Amino acid sequence: MNMQTSFSNANGPTRRDFLAKVTVAGASLAVGPVAFAAASTQDSNMRTRQLGTLKVSELGAGCMSISANYGPPADRQQGIQVIRTAVQRGVTFFDTAEVYGPYTNEDLVGEALAPVRNKVSIATKFGFNLEPSGGLNSRPEHIRKVVEASLKRLRTDRIELLYQHRVDPAVPIEDVAGAVKDLVKQGKVLHFGLSEASAKTIRRAHAVLPVAAVQTEYSFMERDVERNGVLAVCEELGIGFVPWGPMGMGYLTGKVTANTTLDPATDFRTGFDRFSPENLRANWAFVQVLQQFGQKRGATVSQVALAWLLAQKPWIVPIPGTRSLDHFNENLAAVRLQLTPADLRELNAAAAAITVRGGRMNEMQMKIVDASA
DSSP: OOHHHHHHTOSSOOHHHHHHHHHHHHHTSOOSHHHHHHOOOOOTTOOEEEETTEEEESSOEEOHHHHSSBSSOOOHHHHHHHHHHHHHTTOOEEEOOTTTTTTHHHHHHHHHHGGGGGGOEEEEEEOBOOSTTOSBOOOHHHHHHHHHHHHHHTTSSOBSEEEESSOOTTSOHHHHHHHHHHHHHTTSBSOEEEESOOHHHHHHHHHHSOEEEEEEEOOSSOOHHHHSSHHHHHHHHTOEEEEESTTTTTGGGTOOOTTOOOOTTTBGGGGSGGGSHHHHHHTHHHHHHHHHHHHHHTOOHHHHHHHHHHTTOTTBOOOOBOSOHHHHHHHHGGGGOOOOHHHHHHHHHHHHTSOOOSOSSOHHHHHTSOOOO
């Protein structure tokens, strides 16, 4: 079966149908810094959620794909327009990292948000050694150095949420939390987060400095955090959860099929087993479940995928990422799709009958995911 044909010919609304409706509206939004700073066109449908004690919009914006990893960098002005449109639509939470680019995504986010800096929260990350030797580096002196550089690129005097990007087995998590605690005392960091950390590591870090948020891949088709104790410990300790890859790294948009060609020079998904043509074909059943449900509710595949995540817990804040203004507007409409317990039972029962094919990242990437018991 040709998967692209199957999706495009569905009776329900497709991604293309939705995009046709939002193009004119998106094009009319002001993006110049003066007009942007004065704009007050926030989307009234956007509610807020808590990541620990940090209040943010219920949907955040993952900014990585504008600059890196999902293809060549987007045009800078296009990236700024997407980020500024997000603010005008009510998004107050923006996710970046020094390693995205590297460095260029922080610089882009800093420029885009400078006119409204006091109205938004920025999350960024440390933990990689970006020198030629590579590897992980969460030594306290390195953390301090990274934060100073990130503050300059972000054009700000504080970072609302600072994540350890990957747990460094060479540095006790207590030392990491202690270093961030010092930065909190200095006012340079407001909240502490962990990315791809195990439940045990989260507990140890939280005992030194309250963890506001944990970021790990989580989506309708990727549910490890439901089984490994991470979501449970977040709920127990009052920690927010930020799913990265909330649409299966783009797969749950219905736009990536076995016939899609990804550039191995610029798209890291080409090295992931789950994105092989065979596994893309085998996993299409997840897209079909979302598509069939969306047909009944007048929603696209992406909107159902995001609504499903939002319905899991009130302290979950997905951060879908895109460089397309049209796709961004489509994603934001997910906040209007309120799923009932019956809806969730239907979707979960359908998903339970499907086996995910392929690991979520490659062997090298998975080696630096914390799995300490």
